[in-house]
Amino acid sequence: MKKITVANYKQDKFYEKVVRAMAAVLERQEYVSPIDVMLQLQRLTPKQIEDWRFARIAYLERVTVGGLGTVNRILRLMGFHAHDLNLIPSQTVYRKWGKGKKRITLRFSKSGEPKLEAAWSRHYTCPKRRRELKTLKESSSGAKRKDSI
Template sequence: MDTYKKDKYYPRVVRAIARILEKSDVVAPVDVLMGMGNLSKQNHDAWRRGQTPYLERVFEGSLSKANRILKIIGFHVHDLNMIPRETAYFKTGKGKKHPLRFSKSGNKKLEEAYSKHYYWNQSQEKKQDVIKRT
């Protein structure tokens, strides 16, 4: 935990979050993964439509890499004092709107890490400072 800023994925996570904050006040881990290039828009959309059983199946990289990135996201948004909120993901498109899975295991903590959204709750000036620092 103390050395997460030294992790090789940290700069990429920070840049992805800054790009998201330029356009929005909400950071979702799936958006960070797309911003880092580990999840294509096409694969994300297929998962959202229920065409993929779980998100990790279409993650581009190892599952240990995904877990490291999720942890770094959590630490970084905590440092930014963003507010975490549980978010439910449901299938989009035609048919029954069943809940989507992120992992093959269905581990509760892992599912929460993927589904949690982080909300900016500070001044826009501070947000611009965060964006400029990257």
């Protein structure tokens, strides 16, 4: 398959993997990010992400398993599937962790191409899941308060 479009993205060989990865991430939290999906697909490790967050790796693309075409394909499939799920996109700025200059914005790609950087830093939020998790948290904290009385 050459170019992924609205008409053909569900036939892509990575589509089912991306769908399963996004579902697994949304089971745990109220949003899904490309980093979470890449972790779920085992294209990144937690150690690699930590090294990148502490700026020990110049850009995340350097350690991602698979070629740039594959990674870009996964990012594009995520966008289409997030649209199908009515998830709300929001941009997130990733800044360096640790000592030293804190205001350093981390890079995802070697090229630093704005559209690619935006795709990597886009989180997709599920309002319905947010309400479910909030209700669950409130009910569990209410149960704890009753137990302590």
